[in-house]
Amino acid sequence: MMDSMKKVAKSSCNDGFLLRVGLNDNKAGMQGLDKEKINKIIMEATKGSRFYENELKKDQQVNQRIEKMMQLKGKITTQQLLKAQLQVDRLVIELEQSRNLSSTIVHIDMDAFYAAVEMRDNPELKEKPIAVGSMSMLVREILAEYDSDFMPVGLDEAYLNITEHLEERLNWPEDKRRFFFNTESTTGRDKDDMNMSDKCNERECSSSPVLFDDNTSLTDDHLEHRGQSMENAVVFGTSAEEVVKEIRFRIEQKTQLTASAGIAPNTMLAKMCSDRNKPNGQYRIAPKRQAVLDFLEDLPIRKVPGIGRVTEKMLKALGIVTCSELYQQRALLSLLFSELSWRNFLDISLGLGSTHLERTFSEINTAEDQYSLCRELCRDLAHELQKEGLKGKTVTLKLKNVNFEVKTRASTVLSSVSTEEEIFVVAKDLLGAEIDSVAPHPLRIRLMGVRVSGFLSEEEKKYHQKSITSFLKSGKEIGFLRLQPEKSNQEYFAKNSEASQRGSFFDQKRAARQLNSESLSPNDAVGKQVSRDTKSSANFVEETKKVTGLQSSNLCKIFTCPVCFEEQSSSNLEELNRHIDECLNATLIKDTAEISKNDSSRQNTLNCLPQSKNENVGECQKNKTDQLARTYQSTSTSDSSTNNSTGKFAQIISDKSHRERQPSSLSDIARNVCMKQCLFPKRISQGNEDHFEKTEHTEGTSSSCSFEAKEDSVLVCPVCNSEQKTMSLVSFNRHLDVCLNKGLIQELTEKPDFPTKSFSMENSNRVGLD
């Protein structure tokens, strides 16, 4: 038995299999477990079973996906990567400008698992009923006091937007912030436990799981504790941390279950924060860009909601484990993954997420009301569509029931729809089907949304290349200045506020690009977005507003082209965009020409670089793109050269001495190209001699004009393509910095909320000698 197990364990599939069926102690709460032992048990118990076979098969499929990806990667050319880098970095700037740090989002997560553990450790508790309840109960009881629109997710999680509460709370007297210990509870807790110090981080499992459910009588704290001495009271402060401590305190008093919480400027970060000090703890990311980036820097991508074991494995094959690595490889990722995926990766690595929670209305349970609401939504939607001259073929109905379960039902019709009646005909069928599905019970919903997608716009038929339509349709064309100047903010907002009902932030971005139009209408007149996903579409609305606002202000400024850095006389965005395109293309063409001249020699050079030690990267390791990609990584990260293969190639061209942790930014990539063109000659590179010799040797007699010619002549800036008079790398680097950063950084540093020093925007990388 053990022998056969060992065999399995040594099989090539083992890693993936363990990853798949085994434990991943990356997730919170698993750190203390003997992972290996448990994996062994699982392996033993499941070996030979159908389950096991199936898992092996699935794992093979994942491996094939990875292989496919690596092959794709091998075909990526330097210029493709360069262009991708430019485009992605433009988007980064745009995203940075729209970063919203003004909200305070809290994610509450009940420590159910730990309750179970405690129960295990105290077998006598097994006779008691295990905790049963839901956050929707705590809706009503506690959380709604902090955010009336708080969003339960599943049974044991909830998001709150406490931004408004924090403002109000500043003026609250102590009385309103005083809460009492439930002395009748049997938790045996020490009162000091909650004396406003940071006890909440001490991970005390002070309470036992007991029953709480919707029928439990939960009287108001003040009534319950009337007459109790102040010794049993605790007063919470007015900060976000204090608010969350208060919430957790009250939850525990009510339910005798502990909860963990995260506080952050958006939902994604908040969720990851609640994981940080679990159980019975909390963590906050300050609403500062640098704080967000610091939090993310070494965070394993697996911690990110939405990144599961498959994505983790695929990214690991690219050498990406942490969020900062995810950022560093953004250009490569944009070429290897779908737009939705890589933009999601980019969002993650920048720490961007939804800053708004969805809103729900109170229950609607009669078919009549539901049809009525549906028609109303169709009417609003039809308005929006007609205003934009759009017709769509797919109508989607979204419903959330009273248990916060969300369903979407879609129907595609042959002819496009745009009027209220046309949309309603389709939507009511979808609604009717849902009503029938639960009959004879009534359909009990608290959210409805209608969306129309699959457009062919009038606008699209005409030539209007730089229109908002093309901007939104082609993600890769998004430039930070490519926003429709003709439209007023109001119109722009209206158009894009009808975001996708699908959950993620990028879904909505994409939806917006497709000019989807949707109208979601809770019973309040505002028409807030509602979706189950934590990344609500409202976020997009907000960001859109911000971006548009910035664009407006940009119109008043003299514009400097981020490629050629010449000031542009025109303030017309279309013209500017055209200029950028031309400028970019011109640069790329020149680069391409120069690079391709030496392509064969470079290929040889790269192919004979020292092999990788990274077992996650297979044969493709040898290809030049891979090497190049890794070069970016290593030139940008001081300590990465020791733990990945990069290695030696990187040393050839990178500064051998001190180097700060830096990103592979636009300038990095440009420099790398530059290095390839100019810096291989020994006297310039100043790299590791041994490795250089290899490089030189392999380059051999192919005698690329690049190397030899440049050796004697000049350094050519890969950005502006002008020959540089100097042979001093210091001067040359200075020129590169100026050339690359001039316009962009200047633009950015004018924004107070955009410090230039960070892993994402640092551009002071040096090559060669300083």
Place this chain on the structure above:
DNA sequence: GCGGATCAC
């Protein structure tokens, strides 16, 4: 548009 894959809970 459908089925399989991925992911969260």
Place this chain on the structure above:
DNA sequence: TATGGTGATCCGC
């Protein structure tokens, strides 16, 4: 602790 099911969404065909 130790396994499975479900729902939503995404992706490729």
